[in-house]
Amino acid sequence: MKYLVTGGAGFIGSNLTNMLVKKGHEVVVIDDLSMGKVENLNDLGKVEFIKGSITNKELMKSILTKYQFDYVFHLAAVASVADSVERPVETHEVNYNAVLNILDLIRKHQRNLKRFVFASSAAVYGDDPELPKKETSSIKPMTQYAVDKFAAERTAINFNNLYNVPASAVRFFNVYGPNQNPESPYSGVISILLDRYTRNLKGENIVFTLFGDGSQVRDFIFIEDVLHALLLVSESEISLGQVFNVGTENETDLNQVIMELNEIYGFDLPITYEAARVGDIHRSVADISSLKSLGFMPENTVFQGLSKLVEFLGR
Ligand code: NAD
Ligand code: UD1
Numbered sequence: 472m473k474y475l476v477t478g479g480a481g482f483i484g485s486n487l488t489n490m491l492v493k494k495g496h497e498v499v500v501i502d503d504l505s506m507g508k509v510e511n512l513n514d515l516g517k518v519e520f521i522k523g524s525i526t527n528k529e530l531m532k533s534i535l536t537k538y539q540f541d542y543v544f545h546l547a548a549v550a551s552v553a554d555s556v557e558r559p560v561e562t563h564e565v566n567y568n569a570v571l572n573i574l575d576l577i578r579k580h581q582r583n584l585k586r587f588v589f590a591s592s593a594a595v596y597g598d599d600p601e602l603p604k605k606e607t608s609s610i611k612p613m614t615q616y617a618v619d620k621f622a623a624e625r626t627a628i629n630f631n632n633l634y635n636v637p638a639s640a641v642r643f644f645n646v647y648g649p650n651q652n653p654e655s656p657y658s659g660v661i662s663i664l665l666d667r668y669t670r671n672l673k674g675e676n677i678v679f680t681l682f683g684d685g686s687q688v689r690d691f692i693f694i695e696d697v698l699h700a701l702l703l704v705s706e707s708e709i710s711l712g713q714v715f716n717v718g719t720e721n722e723t724d725l726n727q728v729i730m731e732l733n734e735i736y737g738f739d740l741p742i743t744y745e746a747a748r749v750g751d752i753h754r755s756v757a758d759i760s761s762l763k764s765l766g767f768m769p770e771n772t773v774f775q776g777l778s779k780l781v782e783f784l785g786r
Contacts, residue, residue: 474498475540477525477573478547479518480507482651482659483590483643486694487544487701489513499538501525502547511650525569535576542705543577543587545570545627548620551657552594555616556750566619567626574630574638581636586705589640591624591714592617593690593755603690603758606642606714614750624714631712639710641700644718644757647776648694649783660725661691661777665784668736672786679740683747685726688754690718693776696769703765710765718757719769731774735781 474491478484479500485507488498492514500512503524512518523530525547548566549555555562570589577587596604597611612618630636651659653666667679700717704710733739759767771779 472496472541473538475534475538475543476500477543477545478502478507480504480509480511480520481546481550482507482511482648482662483646483694483697484544484546485511485650486648487546487698488518490698492517499534499540501530501534506550506652506655508650508652524565525573526564528572531569531573532576535573535580539583540581541583541585543573543581543584544590544701544705545573545587546590548590549616551655552614552616552750553748554655554657555614555619556748559615562615563619566616567623570623571626574626574636578630578634578636584637586711587627587630587636587638588701588705589624589627589638591640591642592620593642593644593716593718593757594752595621595624595642596755598752598754602754603720603756604716605758606716606761613752628712628714637711639704639712640714641704641717642714642757643697644690644692644716644755646692646694646697648697648780661728661780664729664732664740665780668732668740669784669786671738671740672736676741678743679729681725681742681744682751683725684744685729686724686753687747687751688722688724688756690721690756691723691728691773691776692717692719692769693771693779695776696771699770700762700767703762703767707765713761715762715765716757716759717762718759720757720759721773722754722756723773728773728777731777732781735778736786
């Protein structure tokens with residue numbers, strides 16, 4: 472099969488690409504390397520890597536007219552909620568306008584497509600007290616990131632309904648695993664935490680900044696489980712035109728994550744506290760009944776996932 476993975480040098484995209492290549496599929500990756508790294512791709516010889524922005528209309532047209540894809544996974548985005556609060560206009564260009572353009576190009580030029588899978592987010596639910604979040608829960612996007620994710624997700628589903636572009640969307644909760652870039656202040660919290668632990672182990676005296684008091688709750692899901700969910704959603708017939716939460720149904724607060732990591736590493740990470748970030752969601756956990764109906768069952772607890780990740784990174 473032929474796949475296009477946008478954002479394929481990033482965290483989720485590179486893990487997906489590496490798995491697809493291992494299964495013998497052909498993969499084209501487009502990534503501007505703003506957060507991704509070419510080194511995340513295990514077998515570059517077997518991937519057609521294109522460095523460029525999804526906002527470049529000419530480039531996207533050339534890719535979507537040159538190849539006929541069986542599957543498109545759209546993962547490229549400004550992936551940080553906090554970054555979108557700093558840069559709402561740039562976020563909108565990447566996280567919405569580029570998606571609309573890609574869907575329109577697919578509508579006009581892709582004849583063989585079996586599925587377009589859009590990476591949406593749990594952020595669309597906002598901070599509404601109704602928990603766990605079901606796909607039918609109220610949508611209260613609190614940031615440009617969340618507004619754009621919801622709008623792009625709806626656009627993908629509307630292209631399915633109006634133009635027969637086969638599309639599904641996944642609302643990822645908080646994903647962690649190898650290849651998550653810890654270098655930006657806006658990186659995912661687990662990647663930043665692990666970076667701080669390893670640097671302390673190497674003798675650097677570096678403190679982790681916790682925004683808030685650590686009581687914020689997330690549904691953390693390990694990348695292996697996410698890849699399983701992505702395959703199920705992309706290959707199932709009943710997922711066509713549907714949206715799926717991708718989480719574990721387990722709540723973990725940041726203090727618990729840090730406690731588990733202290734246990735795994737065998738020392739207490741030095742922490743400094745700052746005010747909670749504006750636009751931050753306090754509590755988020757998924758109901759995954761819909762995903763389970765496709766045959767999904769998460770296999771890793773947070774402790775198991777974190778242990779595998781620490782093993783992978785080496786101490
Ligand atoms: P990531 O930042 O590692 O991956 C995104 C990739 O897109 C990066 O490699 C980046 O360089 C690339 N990119 C950014 N702007 C681009 C542009 N204009 N043109 C081309 N490439 C561009 O983030 P991730 O965690 O792998 O997230 C993947 C997708 O999943 C994103 O859409 C994100 O919003 C969504 N998501 C992630 C999580 C999570 O917990 N990681 C949760 C919900 C949704
Ligand atoms: C994350 C994803 C986002 C996704 C959302 C879905 C990233 C960068 N963000 O956002 O793409 O749509 O899940 O639920 O992958 N924190 C600290 N110190 C730090 C960094 C973060 O205390 O150095 C705190 C944050 O303030 C927040 C929590 O940790 O309360 C989680 O932050 P983050 O990893 O950025 O995740 P989300 O904002 O939930």
